[in-house]
Each structure stands twice: as C-alpha cells, then as structure tokens.
Amino acid sequence: MRSASSRLVPQAYRPALADPAFRRLLVGFWISDLGDGKSFVAVAWLALELAPARSQGLWVGAAVAAYTLPGVVGALVLGRQARRVPARWLVAGDGVVRGVFLGLVPLAWLAGWLTPAGYVGLLAASSLLHAWGHAGKYTLVADLLPAEQRLPANTLLSSLTWAATIAGPALAGLLVTYVSTVLVLGLDALTFLFLAGLVAGVSLPPARQEADSPPDRAARGGFRLLRAHPELLGLLVLTWFFNALYGPVEVALPLHVSADLEAPGTLLGTYWMLFGVGALVGGLAVGSLRRLKLWPVTVAIVVGWGCRCCPSGSRRFRWPRPWAASPSAGRSTGRSWRCR
Amino acid sequence: MGCFALGGAIYGPFLALSMTLMQQRAPRHELAPLLAARSAALLTAAPVGTALGGPLVAAFGPRQTLAGSGLATVGLGVVAAACSPSGGDRGTEAVPGGARSSGKQLAPRPGDAVPSCAGEISGRAGIPARSHASYLTTIALERRQRHTLWYSPVRLRHSAVVVGGEARRRALRRARSARRARSRAPAWPPTTTAPPQDPRPTHDPALDTEKEVARDDVPLPNPARAGLAGLPGAHPGRPTLVLEPGRHRRQRATAYQLLDLREQLQTVAPQELLTADGVTVRVTAFARWAIGDPVAFTEKVTDPAGSVYAAVQLALRDALAARDAEALVRAPRATLAAEVVEQLRAAAAEVGVRLAEVVVKDVVLPHDLRAAYAELVVGRQRAQAQLEAARAETAALRSMANAAKLLDDHPALARLRLVQALPVGARVELVHDPGTPAG
Numbered sequence: 040m041r042s043a044s045s046r047l048v049p050q051a052y053r054p055a056l057a058d059p060a061f062r063r064l065l066v067g068f069w070i071s072d073l074g075d076g077k078s079f080v081a082v083a084w085l086a087l088e089l090a091p092a093r094s095q096g097l098w099v100g101a102a103v104a105a106y107t108l109p110g111v112v113g114a115l116v117l118g119r120q121a122r123r124v125p126a127r128w129l130v131a132g133d134g135v136v137r138g139v140f141l142g143l144v145p146l147a148w149l150a151g152w153l154t155p156a157g158y159v160g161l162l163a164a165s166s167l168l169h170a171w172g173h174a175g176k177y178t179l180v181a182d183l184l185p186a187e188q189r190l191p192a193n194t195l196l197s198s199l200t201w202a203a204t205i206a207g208p209a210l211a212g213l214l215v216t217y218v219s220t221v222l223v224l225g226l227d228a229l230t231f232l233f234l235a236g237l238v239a240g241v242s243l244p245p246a247r248q249e250a251d252s253p254p255d256r257a258a259r260g261g262f263r264l265l266r267a268h269p270e271l272l273g274l275l276v277l278t279w280f281f282n283a284l285y286g287p288v289e290v291a292l293p294l295h296v297s298a299d300l301e302a303p304g305t306l307l308g309t310y311w312m313l314f315g316v317g318a319l320v321g322g323l324a325v326g327s328l329r330r331l332k333l334w335p336v337t338v339a340i341v342v343g344w345g346c347r348c349c350p351s352g353s354r355r356f357r358w359p360r361p362w363a364a365s366p367s368a369g370r371s372t373g374r375s376w377r378c379r
Numbered sequence: 380m381g382c383f384a385l386g387g388a389i390y391g392p393f394l395a396l397s398m399t400l401m402q403q404r405a406p407r408h409e410l411a412p413l414l415a416a417r418s419a420a421l422l423t424a425a426p427v428g429t430a431l432g433g434p435l436v437a438a439f440g441p442r443q444t445l446a447g448s449g450l451a452t453v454g455l456g457v458v459a460a461a462c463s464p465s466g467g468d469r470g471t472e473a474v475p476g477g478a479r480s481s482g483k484q485l486a487p488r489p490g491d492a493v494p495s496c497a498g499e500i501s502g503r504a505g506i507p508a509r510s511h512a513s514y515l516t517t518i519a520l521e522r523r524q525r526h527t528l529w530y531s532p533v534r535l536r537h538s539a540v541v542v543g544g545e546a547r548r549r550a551l552r553r554a555r556s557a558r559r560a561r562s563r564a565p566a567w568p569p570t571t572t573a574p575p576q577d578p579r580p581t582h583d584p585a586l587d588t589e590k591e592v593a594r595d596d597v598p599l600p601n602p603a604r605a606g607l608a609g610l611p612g613a614h615p616g617r618p619t620l621v622l623e624p625g626r627h628r629r630q631r632a633t634a635y636q637l638l639d640l641r642e643q644l645q646t647v648a649p650q651e652l653l654t655a656d657g658v659t660v661r662v663t664a665f666a667r668w669a670i671g672d673p674v675a676f677t678e679k680v681t682d683p684a685g686s687v688y689a690a691v692q693l694a695l696r697d698a699l700a701a702r703d704a705e706a707l708v709r710a711p712r713a714t715l716a717a718e719v720v721e722q723l724r725a726a727a728a729e730v731g732v733r734l735a736e737v738v739v740k741d742v743v744l745p746h747d748l749r750a751a752y753a754e755l756v757v758g759r760q761r762a763q764a765q766l767e768a769a770r771a772e773t774a775a776l777r778s779m780a781n782a783a784k785l786l787d788d789h790p791a792l793a794r795l796r797l798v799q800a801l802p803v804g805a806r807v808e809l810v811h812d813p814g815t816p817a818g
Contacts, residue, residue: 108426111423174414175411177398180402181402182407193395196395201391268405283425285448286426287435287445288444316387320388325396333403335460336396337396341393342456343389346449
C-alpha cells in the first residue's frame with residue numbers, strides 16, 4: 040500500500056518528501072496557511088460586525104491593511120535584530136506573535152472588551168513579523184534541503200498555499216455563517232501556534248546548523264544586500280512590477296464582468312475554481328521538471344500572463360466571464376497582498 | 380473554461396520559481412534578510428497597483444485597462460528577458476556525486492574520492508548547484524599530480540564584454556577593485572632590497588589571469604601543464620576550492636586553474652654579488668620548489684614563479700653580503716645553501732610555495748683575485764719545498780758528522796770502513812810498525 044502510494048508521487052518530489060523534517064514542516068505550513076486563508080475572510084467580516092454602521096468601510100479597510108502592511112514596518116524596523124536570528128526562530132517567532140495576538144481577539148471579544156480600534160491594533164501587532172516569518176519559511180527550506188530539491192519543495196509549499204487559499208475562504212464562509220467569526224480567528228491563532236511548536240521542534244541537519252549563525256556580513260540591511268546582488272534585485276523588481284500590474288486587473292475585472300459581460304456569479308465561481316486547479320496543476324508540473332532553466336521560465340510566465348490578460352481588452356475576443364466572482368476578489372487581494 | 384485553467388497554470392509556478400531563484404543565487408547567510416526585504420517590498424506592490432487601477436479604469440474603461448495591464452506585463456517580460464543573465468542561468472540539479480544526479484554523471488574511477496569531494500564542494504562552499512545542461516565537459520585529474528582550483532561563481536562572460544554605459548562602468552570598477560586587491564596582497568619576499576636587474580625566467584603565459592579573462596570560454600586542461608582562468612582578486616570573498624584528484628563536473632561561469640604540484644627546478648641566472656670585503660663574485664644557483672598551498676599560491680601574488688626566483692636571488696645576495704670572499708671560497712657550499720633555505724622557507728610558505736632546496740652551483744671570483752690567489756698558493760708551495768730541501772741537507776750533514784766522530788773514536792772501524800770502501804781488485808799492503816801496539 041505504501042509502495043503503491045509512493046509510486047503515485049512524481050520522481051522529482053520523492054527526495055524532498057523523504058525528508059521527515061520537511062514533511063513535518065509541510066504539514067505545519069499547510070495548516071497555518073489554511074488558517075490564514077480562513078482568517079482573511081474573517082478579518083474583514085469581524086470588522087464589519089464591530090464597526091459602527093456609518094464607518095464600516097473605513098474599519099474594514101483598516102483591518103485588512105493592519106493584517107498585512109505592518110509586515111513592511113517589521114521588515115524595516117526590526118531588521119537589525121531579526122536578520123541575525125536563525126530561520127527556524129524567525130518562523131517560530133512569527134507564529135507565536137500571530138498566535139498570541141490573534142488569540143487575544145476572541146478572548147477580548149468574549150470578555151466584551153473588543154473595540155474596533157483595539158481589534159485593528161491586535162491585527163497590526165500580529166502581522167508585525169509577517170515578512171520575517173515568510174522569509175524564514177523559505178530560508179528554512181534552503182537550510183533543510185540540498186539545492187536540487189528546493190524547486191520541488193518550493194512548489195509543494197506554494198501549491199499547498201494555493202490549495203489553502205482556495206479551501207480556507209470556503210471553510211471560513213461556513214464557519215462564519217453557522218458558528219462565529221471570532222472562532223475562525225481563534226482557530227487561525229491555534230494553527231500559528233501549532234506551526235511555531237512544530238518548527239521549534241524540527242531538527243536541522245548538523246552541517247546546516249552552522250549556517251544558523253550568520254557572519255557579520257549578514258548584519259547589513261536586506262536592501263543594501265540586494266544592491267550587492269544585481270540579479271536578485273532584478274528579480275525583485277520584476278516581481279514587484281508583476282504584482283503591481285496585477286492591481287489594475289483587480290480593479291478593472293469586476294467592472295468588466297458586471298458592466299460588459301453581465302456574468303452570473305455561479306459561473307464565475309466555477310471559472311475561479313478552474314483557475315485555482317490550473318495553478319495547482321501548473322505549479323506541481325513545473326516542480327516535477329528536473330532540468331529547468333529558472334530565469335527563462337520565470338520570464339516566460341510573466342510574458343504568458345501578460346498575453347493571457349491582453350485578449351480581455353480586445354473587443355473582438357471576449358473572455359467568458361473571468362475571475363471576478365465575489366470570492367475571487369478577496370482571494371486576489373489576498374494573493375497579491377500576501378507578498379508572493 | 381480551459382482558458383482559466385491555463386491562466387492558473389501559467390501563474391501557479393511563479394512563486395516557487397522566484398523563491399528557488401532567490402535560494403539558489405543568494406549566499407546562505409544572507410538569504411533571510413534578502414527574503415525579508417523582498418517580502419517587505421512586495422507588500423507594497425499590490426496596493427500601489429490597486430490604487431493606480433481606480434483612476435485608470437475611470438479614465439479608460441475596464442476593458443482598456445485590462446489590455447493595458449496585459450501589454451505592460453508583456454513589456455515587463457520582454458525587458459526582463461533582455462536583462463536576464465544569459466550565461467548565469469542555472470538549473471536545479473546537484474553536482475555529480477551528490478545524492479541525486481542524472482544519468483550524465485560520469486562514473487568515478489576506482490579509488491577516486493569523487494562523491495565525498497563533490498559533497499564537500501556543495502557543503503563547504505554553499506555554492507548553488509548548476510544545471511547539467513550547462514556542463515560541457517568533465518575534467519579528469521591525476522591522483523597526486525595536480526589539483527584544480529575552482530573559483531565560483533566567476534562570470535567571465537560578463538567581465539569580458541564591455542558594452543558601454545553602465546556595463547562599461549561596472550567592468551572598469553571591477554578591474555579597479557581587482558587591481559586594488561592585488562596591490563593589497565602581502566609583500567613577498569620580505570626583504571627591502573631593490574629587485575634584481577637580471578632577466579626573469581620565462582613564465583607560462585597561461586597563468587596570466589587577465590589574458591584568460593579576456594577569453595569567453597574556459598579551455599580544456601592540458602594534461603601536461605595548464606593554467607586556466609581565474610579572477611582571484613576581482614571577486615574578493617568568493618570561495619576558491621581545491622578539487623581533489625578525480626573526476627569533476629565542469630561548470631559554466633566557473634574558472635578552473637590547473638596547478639602542477641610536482642617539484643620544479645628554478646635556475647637562478649648567474650649574478651655578480653658583492654661580498655663583505657667588497658669583492659665581486661659571480662654566483663650560480665638553482666632552487667627546487669613545489670606548490671604547498673594551492674589557494675595561497677594563486678591568490679597571494681600574481682606571479683608566484685617569478686616571486687620564488689626573485690626571493691632566491693635576494694636571499695643569496697643577503698647571504699653573500701655577510702661573508703668575506705676568502706671565507707666564501709673556503710666555506711662548503713652546503714652551508715651557504717642551508718642558510719638561504721632557512722631564510723626563505725617561512726616567506727615561501729606564506730605564498731603557498733614549499734621550498735625543498737637551494738643549491739649553490741658555482742662561486743666564481745674575479746680574474747685578478749684568482750691570479751693573486753694562484754700566486755699565493757704557488758709561493759707557499761715553493762717555500763715549503765725549499766724548507767724541505769734545507770731540512771734534508773741539515774739532516775745529511777748531521778749524519779755525516781756523527782759518522783766522522785765514530786771513525787775518529789774507533790780507528791779499527793775506520794780501517795774496516797776503508798777496507799770496505801776499497802774497490803774490487805785493489806791491493807792492500809800491511810806494514811808492521813813495532814812502535815805501535817797491535818790492534
């Protein structure tokens with residue numbers, strides 16, 4: 040049975056999955072991603088419940104921003120301290136901070152102390168280490184696995200994140216409707232604490248533990264380091280513009296669908312599900328390729344994505360109701376704001 | 380519906396690929412700060428794009444905004460394709476001998492420690508593994524004969540091509556930093572004497588790094604002796620690895636330098652040196668040396684062979700300046716050579732050279748001094764001969780005096796000696812004199 044199931048796994052993923060520490064991390068990251076996907080719906084929903092009727096929009100915007108943007112501040116302000124910290128403690132620290140502050144939300148709500156301002160403050164505090172946690176996640180993969188296993192490992196992580204991003208909001212919708220919004224945030228807090236415990240207990244290979252104590256050169260700022268690596272700076276600029284150019288699409292698509300195409304919501308939901316399935320399959324397929332030129336494929340993705348967007352602007356070529364169903368708006372925002 | 384699945388399939392791998400690129404390219408200890416900076420930067424991307432989206436949609440309409448965003452993304456991809464590193468693209472597989480490599484890996488020869496060596500390479504240096512597609516050849520190193528230095532990742536392609544503008548400025552900056560790094564290399568030999576004026580021995584031009592940098596490719600190693608490209612000064616802090624004997628996968632954008640670890644004979648051209656008493660002597664010597672530390676040998680000085688040559692010359696000069704010409708002529712050559720070796724050994728080790736021996740072949744005095752020395756020796760020998768002659772004459776006279784005294788004291792002995800001295804056939808007449816007693 041075991042051998043039959045292992046035969047189903049593509050060859051490229053087997054070495055990475057054979058590592059027990061990586062398997063544990065994979066489970067931890069997937070569960071925390073699932074909680075994160077759920078909370079992304081719950082964050083806005085709880086803000087709606089807490090905010091006064093007149094300023095609901097303001098509080099929802101503030102809550103969503105507070106759940107993501109303090110990560111930038113954390114990356115800049117805490118850089119001097121955090122960049123000397125080993126990757127696993129970055130992930131664990133981010134998990135603990137998120138778990139504690141998100142966990143305070145349901146506690147404060149139960150105690151009756153939760154105000155909109157306090158809620159936004161707790162959200163902001165919870166996401167302070169988000170950039171470092173994200174960095175630690177992929178640094179941990181680099182620590183744990185040799186170079187040839189990193190692409191499969193990264194695709195597994197990103198695919199599970201995709202899956203969690205799709206499944207999370209659906210679960211959150213059910214929980215918000217039938218149980219309670221704060222329960223979703225409480226569960227999210229528990230998933231982060233679970234991840235922190237899992238990462239703290241993982242054992243790194245001895246040869247790579249030395250890398251946990253970086254030399255003094257690592258004390259330089261991340262942006263200064265980027266200037267010393269033009270190739271990485273170029274990759275960051277490419278990714279930044281790639282994500283930024285997605286912003287207008289995010290705004291234009293709902294209007295395009297509602298005004299031009301008059302699409303029904305159920306069909307859009309189906310399309311969105313197909314997009315997610317395509318992303319999952321595409322990611323896993325690329326991860327299984329063993330001889331891959333990274334730069335050309337990355338550039339090809341950018342060009343392909345641009346070509347994919349272009350026909351929607353043409354009057355002759357009409358897309359059948361793209362991606363702007365109500366879940367997709369939240370998901371798209373989630374995808375790009377969560378610094379992929 | 381297929382279009383949406385296709386869109387997802389296109390978008391899906393981007394995160395994993397970009398993260399893998401970061402992991403492969405960034406040095407290990409800098410990865411976390413770099414990823415955090417990336418996360419912080421990207422957190423601002425979507426809000427900026429969304430904020431721009433509102434006015435754009437209001438101005439041009441949703442359809443045109445979508446088309447414009449798509450076209451801009453295509454343009455971004457084209458720009459990225461033009462700027463992306465052409466020579467430095469590397470895939471995801473490990474160097475041979477690692478845990479999992481493809482079928483193109485060459486089997487190591489019996490006794491060659493290839494797997495452990497390859498593991499040591501990737502583990503010790505933290506250098507990202509490269510795609511097998513870019514491995515053109517393998518290099519086979521003979522056991523105990525040669526070691527190879529592996530500079531990585533040196534971008535010869537980018538160092539060589541100067542296209543103007545920013546690229547030209549970068550190349551010039553790199554060249555300047557390389558010169559500075561070379562000038563910061565420790566001075567060797569440590570003496571402050573002026574460098575010798577004698578012609579240097581012919582140096583293998585293949586070791587000239589700048590010439591090699593100008594080439595775009597890395598030539599195959601010559602089985603007899605080969606020096607391949609390296610930029611030891613241009614990339615300070617980049618690891619230089621010594622490959623053990625065995626087979627190793629050759630990688631692009633990596634410079635290899637084959638070094639011959641066998642002993643070499645360096646003949647020092649005859650040089651005229653002053654002794655302590657001001658006599659000019661002509662000295663011929665040679666040195667036997669080998670590479671002791673390949674990394675120091677290539678990184679400390681640009682011309683190690685020339686440095687060895689100059690150091691031997693200067694050490695000889697110093698050793699002779701402390702001796703008189705007569706002492707120099709009389710002292711055994713081995714003493715002088717041992718003194719030179721002792722003086723050089725530590726300094727040679729500093730630049731990666733193991734000095735085995737310095738042999739002083741000839742010490743030639745000037746012609747006048749040689750003639751004077753010859754006359755001195757001749758006179759000394761002549762006086763010795765005369766002294767010996769006088770001694771012999773004295774001894775002969777003394778012996779004759781003793782004989783005379785004996786004959787005088789013993790007349791019978793004198794008569795007997797007389798009879799003995801008579802030639803054969805002589806007639807002897809005995810005359811009896813009654814006045815004398817018979818004896």
